[in-house]
Amino acid sequence: MIYDVIIVGAGSMGMATGYYLAKAGKNVLMIDAFNPPHEEGSHHGETRIIRFAYGEGAGYVPFVKRAGELWRELESISNESLFLQTGVVNVGEPSHSFIKNVTASAELYDLALEQYSANTAMKKWPGLFVPENFVACFEPTAGVLRVEACIRAYKKLAMEAGATLHRNEKVQSIQAGSIVKVQTENNIYEAKQLIVTAGAWITELLQTMDIAIPVTPTRKTFAWFEADEQLYGEDVFPAYCFELADSTYYGFPSIDGAGLKLGRHDGGVAISPNNLLRPFNEQDSIDLVNFIQQFMPQHGALKYGKTCKYSMTPDEDFIIDFLPEHPNIIVAAGFSGHGFKFSSAVGEVLTELTLNGESKQDLSLFRLNRFTK
Incomplete structure (x- = not known):
């Protein structure tokens, strides 16, 4: 089977993305090395702050305001x-x-x-x-998000919308191409598009493609x-x-x-x-x-x-971008300790990029090319 989209890393960002893509009718496979929510990434510990007057810079405000709207929507849908x-x-x-x-x-x-x-x-x-x-x-x-409950809610909705989740299956390598190949310990999976939201493992995964990013x-x-x-x-x-x-x-x-x-x-x-x-x-x-x-x-x-x-990341701003020379691979990484509150909106943004090649959000702050200028 060739999936429409494979998501590597089904934590905060990946699970939200899986829901929104499945809701849009895409055949989605999410792969995680553990069983989310879990304690191996950046999303455990019960709670995260969500604030809108943003000390890291005003450029984040429209993005986090949208995240707040989507969290309230998720609360309503998931009860x-x-x-x-x-x-x-x-x-x-x-x-x-x-x-x-x-x-x-x-x-x-x-x-x-x-x-x-x-x-x-x-x-x-x-x-x-x-x-x-x-x-x-x-x-x-402003206030507090219940972290594991947020991921469980997106997980339930993603599965109900038709997404597939492979738990406890670590990805070993990625092969780019018009059809992307994702190799795990047990299988090789294929997809037209790939999203990598693998948190702390993003660097080693992209190294299998001879790509380095500063995370x-x-x-x-x-x-x-x-x-x-x-x-x-x-x-x-x-x-x-x-x-x-x-x-x-x-x-x-x-x-x-x-x-x-x-x-x-x-x-x-x-x-x-x-x-x-x-x-x-x-x-x-x-x-x-x-x-x-x-x-x-x-x-x-x-x-x-x-x-x-x-x-x-070196500047503590996020990375949300297509990989250079690979227009069917998107990475979302380097959330630098202030990303969870955005994960609902990141899921929406990654869905827009996958479906349309662009997003309604201004993502200029998060481009990879800022590290090569």
Whole structure:
């Protein structure tokens, strides 16, 4: 059988794409090395932040606004609770580029954003400490996505729409051509078009085609802390991003009584995705404990930590593009630790590119040729 489209990697982006393509009537095969949702990629850990006043730059705002619309649509279709409108507070010095981008993008796109002084923020959220020279930019319409539930919802809809999913089947190589060949441990599959959304494995897969892209798999850690629900529960405390002079932290209120969740966005260690991740350890906890003691001083004890993989590009912007000289192969990769919130819209974009050769979204920020200029 020659499929219309093969999708290599059925995680956040791939599963959404599989649904939208199957819904459009395409004969779709999704192949994943594991059984999604799983803990081997970038999509586990229960929750991800979705924010619209975007600190990484205003160019992302139309894309993330569309993602928000599609998440709400998915909630309605699947009858699942996927989005929690906790609000998101961005904290840092007003001169920090991230904070300036948050305020500028809110103004440019008329997004709801409330700016508080340090004292006002601490009165609003008594569990929070904000240095006097910081501001707190609160986005009330933003919040939290339930990660695994989102992927399960797209998975169910994709299968119902006729997509095929091969689980626990690792792709070993890709052969380009008018008909693309995808070789796994057990089979060779053929398709007219190919989409590669393989996360940390994207680099090694494209190397089988003698193509190199600048994506670096990186080990990251995050942890949960005991929390007073009256101070830090999801009904009273927002998700948060802290931009410090030398580091960036993000986290979540206590959702379903799980405790405060905290991670460090910057840093990390480059890894091979095929090696077992070193488990969360005492050394990993040091930065997180130091941060939470300063900024959420009424927290409780560290409960446990986990590891995950980021797939980093040099500029931390995404890659969404056709491969040069291969007009029937699209890659979506390098989401650099801030991609999950976009995955609904990435699925729509990859579907548009597959069907029409172009997308309604402006993808100029994500082109591969930026690395060769």
